[in-house]
Amino acid sequence: MxxxxxxxxxxxxxxxxxxxxxxxxxxxxxxxxxxxxxxTGGTTNHNQIALNVSVALSIAFKQQDYRVFIGDVRLWITRKRFYTYPDVMVIYGKPEYFNERKDTITNPQVIMEVLSKSTKAYDRGDKFKAYKTIPTFQEYILIDQTKIQIEQYSKTANKRWLYREYDDEDTALVFNSLELEVSLLDVYEKVNFEETESEENGEA
Structure with a gap:
């Protein structure tokens, strides 16, 4: 039950x-x-984008020492006493489990969130501040589900982050910490922007 x-x-x-x-x-x-x-519950576009990104990364990481986790894996942020479920996480090497729980990790290198109307301010603000306290965290990707737009924050030094924005479907998202590119066409494959407004209006 x-x-x-x-x-x-x-x-x-x-x-x-x-x-x-x-x-x-x-x-x-x-x-x-x-x-x-x-x-809040996710829309079909939200789910499609997270799936697209995780598949692209998983294919690119074959024979490499990276792991990709999506949705159901929980993140524990020790310094903020904070549990959450990022949309996509990339880990280098072995996952570090919190208290030996196989459903909770502590060492993401890259975190990706698909923005929604109800959470985008939080994802850009307080949530990002919490993520910044994770020692292994190097890159934050925010993906808009209502249009082609991606925001990227890459750590360059202690408390210094480089910002870049992508809004052209013919370009590629360049991961600075992974030496990897993913086409925006692949990120937004099968995403129907016409459905976004009605889907988001139905969010919890």
Whole structure:
């Protein structure tokens, strides 16, 4: 039997309580230093973009020591006491599991989020600030699902990030930390922008 976590502004949970509730929850929730916050449901375009990127990366990484995780793998950010589920994560070498939990990692090199109307400000703001505290984190990719537009933040030095924007389907997304390119045509394959507005209006 599944359950839905009821977040409350008056109640703060320990990480252990969150994990116990999350294991039985019907929908995914974030844990933000004591607060449990329901995550919004994804659209078909959101899912298609995440799938496209993960497939392209997985193919490119054959015979290389990189791992690609999508959606259901949880990330623990120690310095912020924060659990979340990035859309796509790339890890170099072996995953570092938190407390030996095979569903929770701590060492992403690249994190990718597909933006939605309800979460884009958070993804660009507080969530990015939390990600920056991860020692292994080198690159952040934000993909718009309503039009061809990708924002890229690449770490160049301590607390310094290089910003680049892509908005031409004939170009390629160049990962600075991976020495890899992915065509924007591949990123947005089978994405129907005409469906985006109606899909996003139905988001939780």
């Amino acid at each position: 599944t359950a839905t976590i009821q977040a409350s502004s008056k109640r703060y949970y320990s990480p252990e309580e969150y994990l116990e509730l999350e294991s039985a929850a019907e929908y995914k929730n974030e844990y933000r230093d004591g607060e449990i916050v329901p995550m």
